[in-house]
Amino acid sequence: MNDLFAQCVYLKVYTNIKSYPQSGVFMASQQLATFPKGGVHPEEFKEITEHLPIEIMPPPSEVSLFLKQHVGISCEVVKKDSFIPPSPDYFLSDNAPGSLFELHVKKRDRVNEADLVGSVGKRLGAHLHASIGGTIQGVSNTLHPMMGKAPALIISKDPESKSPQFIEQDWKSFSKEDLLARMNAAGIVGLGGAGFPADFKVNVKPDVHLDTLILNGSECEPYLTCDHRVMLDYPREIIEGAKILMTILGIKNCYIGVEANKPDAIERLNKAVQNDPDKKQFTIIVKPLEVKYPQGSADQIMQSCTGRIRPSGKRSSSIGIIVQNVYTTKIIYDAVVFQKPFYERIITISGKGIARPANLMVRIGTSISDIVTYLGGTTPDLARVIIGGPMMGFAISSLHVPITKTTAGVLFLTHDEIDDQPFGPCIRCGFCLQACPMGLEPNNISIFVEAGKGAQTEQFGLMNDCFECGSCAFVCPAKRPLVQFIRLARLSVEKAKQEKEAKLKQKQEENK
Amino acid sequence: MDKASAEKTIIGRVESPHLSNLSVAVSPHIKNDVTVEKIMWTVSACLMPPLILSVFIFGFQTLIITAVSVISCVVIEAISQKSFRQPIMIKDGSAVITGLLMAYTIPPNVPYWMPILGAFMAIFITKVIMGGIGYNIFNPALIGRAFLLATFPVAMTATWVSPIRDNNLFKYMDSGVDIITTATPLYIIKHYGISGLMEKFGSMSEIYTNFFFGFRPGCIGETSAVLILMGGIILLYKKYITWHIPVSMILTVGLLSWVFGGPQWFSGNPFIAVLSGGIMLGAFFMATDYVTSPTMKTGQIIFGIGVGALTVLIRLKGGYPEGVCYAILLMNPLTPALDQWFRPKRFSEGATQ
Numbered sequence: 001m002n003d004l005f006a007q008c009v010y011l012k013v014y015t016n017i018k019s020y021p022q023s024g025v026f027m028a029s030q031q032l033a034t035f036p037k038g039g040v041h042p043e044e045f046k047e048i049t050e051h052l053p054i055e056i057m058p059p060p061s062e063v064s065l066f067l068k069q070h071v072g073i074s075c076e077v078v079k080k081d082s083f084i085p086p087s088p089d090y091f092l093s094d095n096a097p098g099s100l101f102e103l104h105v106k107k108r109d110r111v112n113e114a115d116l117v118g119s120v121g122k123r124l125g126a127h128l129h130a131s132i133g134g135t136i137q138g139v140s141n142t143l144h145p146m147m148g149k150a151p152a153l154i155i156s157k158d159p160e161s162k163s164p165q166f167i168e169q170d171w172k173s174f175s176k177e178d179l180l181a182r183m184n185a186a187g188i189v190g191l192g193g194a195g196f197p198a199d200f201k202v203n204v205k206p207d208v209h210l211d212t213l214i215l216n217g218s219e220c221e222p223y224l225t226c227d228h229r230v231m232l233d234y235p236r237e238i239i240e241g242a243k244i245l246m247t248i249l250g251i252k253n254c255y256i257g258v259e260a261n262k263p264d265a266i267e268r269l270n271k272a273v274q275n276d277p278d279k280k281q282f283t284i285i286v287k288p289l290e291v292k293y294p295q296g297s298a299d300q301i302m303q304s305c306t307g308r309i310r311p312s313g314k315r316s317s318s319i320g321i322i323v324q325n326v327y328t329t330k331i332i333y334d335a336v337v338f339q340k341p342f343y344e345r346i347i348t349i350s351g352k353g354i355a356r357p358a359n360l361m362v363r364i365g366t367s368i369s370d371i372v373t374y375l376g377g378t379t380p381d382l383a384r385v386i387i388g389g390p391m392m393g394f395a396i397s398s399l400h401v402p403i404t405k406t407t408a409g410v411l412f413l414t415h416d417e418i419d420d421q422p423f424g425p426c427i428r429c430g431f432c433l434q435a436c437p438m439g440l441e442p443n444n445i446s447i448f449v450e451a452g453k454g455a456q457t458e459q460f461g462l463m464n465d466c467f468e469c470g471s472c473a474f475v476c477p478a479k480r481p482l483v484q485f486i487r488l489a490r491l492s493v494e495k496a497k498q499e500k501e502a503k504l505k506q507k508q509e510e511n512k
Numbered sequence: 513m514d515k516a517s518a519e520k521t522i523i524g525r526v527e528s529p530h531l532s533n534l535s536v537a538v539s540p541h542i543k544n545d546v547t548v549e550k551i552m553w554t555v556s557a558c559l560m561p562p563l564i565l566s567v568f569i570f571g572f573q574t575l576i577i578t579a580v581s582v583i584s585c586v587v588i589e590a591i592s593q594k595s596f597r598q599p600i601m602i603k604d605g606s607a608v609i610t611g612l613l614m615a616y617t618i619p620p621n622v623p624y625w626m627p628i629l630g631a632f633m634a635i636f637i638t639k640v641i642m643g644g645i646g647y648n649i650f651n652p653a654l655i656g657r658a659f660l661l662a663t664f665p666v667a668m669t670a671t672w673v674s675p676i677r678d679n680n681l682f683k684y685m686d687s688g689v690d691i692i693t694t695a696t697p698l699y700i701i702k703h704y705g706i707s708g709l710m711e712k713f714g715s716m717s718e719i720y721t722n723f724f725f726g727f728r729p730g731c732i733g734e735t736s737a738v739l740i741l742m743g744g745i746i747l748l749y750k751k752y753i754t755w756h757i758p759v760s761m762i763l764t765v766g767l768l769s770w771v772f773g774g775p776q777w778f779s780g781n782p783f784i785a786v787l788s789g790g791i792m793l794g795a796f797f798m799a800t801d802y803v804t805s806p807t808m809k810t811g812q813i814i815f816g817i818g819v820g821a822l823t824v825l826i827r828l829k830g831g832y833p834e835g836v837c838y839a840i841l842l843m844n845p846l847t848p849a850l851d852q853w854f855r856p857k858r859f860s861e862g863a864t865q
Contacts, residue, residue: 037857037859040544042542042544043542222542299859309859309860309862309863310860310863311860311863312858312860312863319863382534383534383535384534384535384536384537384541385534386539386541390539390540390541390542391539391540391541391542392539392540393539393541394539395534395535395536395537395538395539395541396534396536397534397536398534411541413541417542418535418541418542419541419542419543420535420537421543421547424548424601424604424645424646425643425644425645425646425647426646427548427645427646427802427803428646428802428803428807429551429802429807430802430806430807430808431546433807433808433856436856437859438858438859438860439856439857439858439859439861440856440858441855441856443807461858461860464860465858465859465860468539470539470540473539473540473543474540474542474543474544475543475544475546476543477546477547477548477550477551478547478548478646479543479547481537481538483538483539483540484538487538
């Protein structure tokens with residue numbers, strides 16, 4: 001009851017701030033930090049879900065866990081030789097030699113929630129845990145939002161399986177190795193985008209000099225609000241997680257970059273920093289950032305918070321910074337303090353095409369069709385379903401796609417929300433040049449690709465610098481799909497490189 | 513029944529029909545609402561006030577000339593795109609702008625059939641044959657004007673009429689080419705100096721007011737600095753154009769006219785130089801044409817300076833009293849080179865070591 005009351009009060013305060021965005025406490029008191037080059041201002045649409053508290057979805061009857069949900073080693077399961085399946089189903093090998101990914105379960109095994117089902121050993125990758133208790137149905141090729149189809153472990157629910165108990169421990173007594181081991185055991189990947197294993201990110205070589213940790217809470221994509229809700233509900237956990245990361249890295253400075261359209265989150269984080277018992281030991285600064293896309297990109301948030309710029313093709317640690325998402329930090333806190341594996345996450349379900357938008361806590365591997373059923377179905381004018389945000393997310397053609405560790409949201413967009421106009425020729429207005437945060441030339445790349453000269457586009461620096469934020473295509477008045485052109489250009493540059501290498505090899509063999 | 517088909521029926525039952533034709537595309541899935549059509553029609557709207565003014569001061573025939581120019585541009589674009597089996601793009605409004613700008617740069621009393629020939633040069637030769645919108649090297653409207661100036665020099669340089677502030681819209685109707693009614697300010701300055709202009713308009717302040725509000729002899733749409741400035745400011749506010757080309761061009765014209773424009777050095781009048789002829793129209797609506805001007809700011813400033821310098825050179829040394837049209841046309845082919853020389857600065861170029 002007390003919680004409910006607090007929620008009401010907070011909502012009231014929050015609306016007050018929101019209705020006077022220019023005169024709010026955070027706006028007036030300081031010049032907002034931002035990155036100077038490029039950027040766009042898409043309409044936010046965050047009001048659909050930002051006021052909704054996190055809702056826990058009951059475990060579904062079946063989950064599909066992709067074996068590879070991380071950046072790192074490939075995760076194929078070897079087919080059984082004696083059995084040729086009629087469908088593209090794979091069957092579990094008994095720890096088949098040669099497979100990098102090791103499955104710890106067999107078909108028809110019973111597992112409990114949070115049990116380890118697959119591991120990557122010491123290699124780059126993340127362990128996999130059962131997100132529901134039940135029976136292993138096998139590994140089958142499942143629709144993947146990005147890769148077409150990929151092998152996934154299917155678990156069907158057993159209603160009698162027990163849910164695990166997690167005991168809180170004080171992390172301050174742990175050594176650096178203990179902390180890293182706990183992070184590794186939980187199978188955490190970066191929740192912001194690509195899915196880089198979190199423990200590998202902070203396990204830097206001793207000769208790399210670091211001085212700053214940046215927690216990325218900007219959440220610049222329109223519609224998405226899951227990080228916002230996490231910052232509101234778990235500010236203390238985020239600060240503790242930041243301290244864990246700083247202890248591992250051996251540094252004292254941390255910035256939490258939050259876009260200024262989340263004044264309530266900034267307020268709560270500031271309060272948590274003030275109440276922090278170790279505030280003499282660590283300097284944590286909550287930095288309100290200008291509302292500008294792509295503020296949440298690593299390069300941009302590093303420049304906004306510290307003014308430093310990453311050299312092309314190098315890691316952010318080369319300029320002394322590690323960037324982590326705020327939600328990843330909260331998951332790291334859970335993993336270290338509770339030894340809780342990463343098997344459930346909060347996602348934003350939004351858009352005008354869904355009956356009931358929500359910030360939903362779901363098990364990894366839950367099918368989107370189950371979520372749709374839980375939320376009351378879709379509207380008939382639904383036109384596109386997107387995994388991730390509208391600027392960088394992937395459109396899917398079927399709802400039978402499971403949630404992965406990196407899914408921040410599922411958007412159900414109607415015809416009037418998406419842009420489906422046919423594109424015309426480039427009129428050389430130069431809008432994309434002004435919008436590109438990396439200083440690239442999307443107009444020229446697209447013209448080169450159209451002329452069949454995609455292999456010559458490497459001069460525009462797209463291989464290292466373009467992270468496909470979509471700012472160029474967003475502003476293009478001719479509605480040219482510039483991101484698509486850039487992807488095509490990348491493909492042809494890679495193809496040309498391979499051909500060149502093959503020719504060189506041939507020549508060398510001839511010379512022999 | 514095998515397992516696969518059983519699954520299929522379940523899927524069919526669960527999915528509604530609209531879920532089976534979800535559209536798939538590459539990100540970003542949302543785009544802003546600025547389209548080529550929107551930009552072009554906004555520019556056309558910004559060009560309307562000078563036309564309305566010219567109807568009142570030069571007479572109703574300016575509207576007919578403009579209408580002929582616009583309609584012939586649109587029709588020629590439609591016909592040529594149809595005959596080349598290209599998609600017909602008259603809806604994007606670029607042909608309308610070409611027609612408007614061409615009409616605005618010809619005198620108010622030319623024969624009504626003349627813009628049709630100009631439109632053919634502008635649209636067919638300069639635009640459609642080059643590959644359509646986005647591929648032309650030269651500004652189509654100015655090519656149309658240059659063609660008319662070369663082929664019909666008398667009609668294009670001797671049909672000026674004096675602006676009359678009254679409500680009779682038909683004052684100059686059907687007066688034809690034979691009547692030389694007046695001379696443009698630039699012609700007067702070129703041949704008689706500032707004193708000639710003073711004789712015609714009275715005092716210096718009279719000159720400035722008349723020039724600023726547009727009550728002076730000149731082409732149909734170029735006379736009123738204030739109305740063109742208004743349109744230009746709307747485009748700047750909407751961020752459809754940037755200040756770099758107009759400002760650099762106008763400043764260059766003013767500076768060079770001040771230095772070289774008078775009988776001695778540093779004695780020219782920069783304000784008259786900027787307010788006369790087609791400087792304002794050229795600076796805000798022609799030199800800023802996306803297709804034929806550089807995309808980067810540095811290139812745009814150099815482009816504007818080049819246009820301004822060439823204009824002053826032609827005005828002071830050339831055979832024609834006005835040089836904006838040729839100055840822009842001469843700078844247009846430099847655009848690809850300027851784009852190559854002045855690239856955007858990469859993010860990583862400012863990298864911290």
